[in-house]
Amino acid sequence: xxxxxxxxxxxxxxxxxxxxxxxxxxxxxxxxxxxxxxxxxxxxxxxxxxxxxxxxxxxxxxxxxxxxxxxxxxxxxxxxxxxxxxxxxxxxxxxxxxxxxxxxxxxxxxxxxxxxxxxxxxxxxxxxxxxxxxxxxxxxxxxxxxxxxxxxxxxxxxxxxxxxxxxxxxxxxxxxxxxxxxxxxxxxxxxxxxxxxxxxxxxxxxxxxxxxxxxxxxxxxxxxxxxxxxxxxxxxxxxxxxxxxxxxxxx
Numbered sequence: 001x002x003x004x005x006x007x008x009x010x011x012x013x014x015x016x017x018x019x020x021x022x023x024x025x026x027x028x029x030x031x032x033x034x035x036x037x038x039x040x041x042x043x044x045x046x047x048x049x050x051x052x053x054x055x056x057x058x059x060x061x062x063x064x065x066x067x068x069x070x071x072x073x074x075x076x077x078x079x080x081x082x083x084x085x086x087x088x089x090x091x092x093x094x095x096x097x098x099x100x101x102x103x104x105x106x107x108x109x110x111x112x113x114x115x116x117x118x119x120x121x122x123x124x125x126x127x128x129x130x131x132x133x134x135x136x137x138x139x140x141x142x143x144x145x146x147x148x149x150x151x152x153x154x155x156x157x158x159x160x161x162x163x164x165x166x167x168x169x170x171x172x173x174x175x176x177x178x179x180x181x182x183x184x185x186x187x188x189x190x191x192x193x194x195x196x197x198x199x200x201x202x203x204x205x206x207x208x209x210x211x212x213x214x215x216x217x218x219x220x221x222x223x224x225x226x227x228x229x230x231x232x233x234x235x236x237x238x239x240x241x242x243x244x245x246x247x248x249x250x251x
Contacts, residue, residue, distance in 0.1 A: 025076040032113045034088055034106050041085035041110065043117055044072045049081040051242040053124040053151055054114040056107055056131030059097050062090035067128065067216060071153070074231040078239035083117060085110045087131075103134040108143040115146040122245050126151030129188070129215065136170040139178070148245055149177035151238055154215050156188045157197065163190040168197050177204045179241040181234055183213030185220045208237035 030041040042063055045052070053075065057068050063084035072082040087106050089098045097103070107125065114123050125147040127135040132152045138144045158164040171178075180198055182189050191209065198207040210233050212223030217230045 025073075025081075030083075030113065030117075032085075032109055034109050035102070037088065037091075039086045039088055039091045039106065039109075041083055041113065042072075043081065043083050044076055045081040046076045046079060048079050049121055050079040050239075051122045051124055051245070052081040052083060052114055052118045053126050053238070054083045054085070054107070054110050054147075055151075056110070056125075056127030056135055057084065057087070057090065058127075058129035058131055058154075061128070062086050070227075070231050071128075071234060074235035075238055078235035080235070080238055080242065081121065083110065083114045085113075097130065100134070100137065103130075104138045104141060104143060107131075107134055107138045111138075111144040111146050122148045122242065124149050124151055124242075126153065128153045129156050132156070133167055133170055136174065139174045139176060140170060140172065147176060149241070150174075150179070151241065152178060152180045153234070154182060154186060154189070154217065155180055155194070156215075157190065157194055158188060160187040163193055165193060165197060168200075171197065171201055174201065175204065177241075177245060178206075179237065180205065180207045181237050182207065182209055183215060183217055184209050184211045185213060186215045188215050206241065208233075208240075210234065210237075 025044045025046040028043040030043055031038040057063055063086050068084055075082055087098055087103055111125055123146050125135050125144050132155045135150060139150055156167055158166045182194055184191055195207060198205045210230055212219055212225050213230050214220055219225050
């Protein structure tokens, strides 16, 4: 191989590496105030983003929990930017969860931060488990008017292995488009009951079931799917949902 050919190959390799780096989602550390105290947030935005999802963590998580990291990464691969944030108790590294009013207020504040950062993209709100329940309450209480829709991951419909519609009232009166993503083997959301709840909400609600997944969207013992496949299916579900939304107005 001549030195000229070697130089060309090195230039090509460098260009490809630069292109790959440019395609990586951009991660930005943020913070915003809740009742006068800052909470941390992370904005992960792919260059080809088609929507921005403000995403609340579950009760025993924070925004940097492996589940939240994996979901944000999967969504980025499917053109969805995410703004993850800590609830105040997670920010302070407390185990005791905050009360409902403060949790809902934090979601409202995070959504306002998302409105500043969306750059003309449709703005969605969502959450995992307890974060999903609080997101539903924020929608019901109409404190997130900026949101064009919602993504609910693992809605906790009832106590573990005690099927009921205990938390279904939190979904009453929600008028915005809402996607529910649920594991088929979720002990906190009986599949038949969850399907009935979504149907009762009406045409604005849709349900995507991840077969073989539990409440954490981990494969159950007899599942033939990998953990990565579960996350991929969630990414596809959210991408499909975003495609049904009207184009955002304003920047």
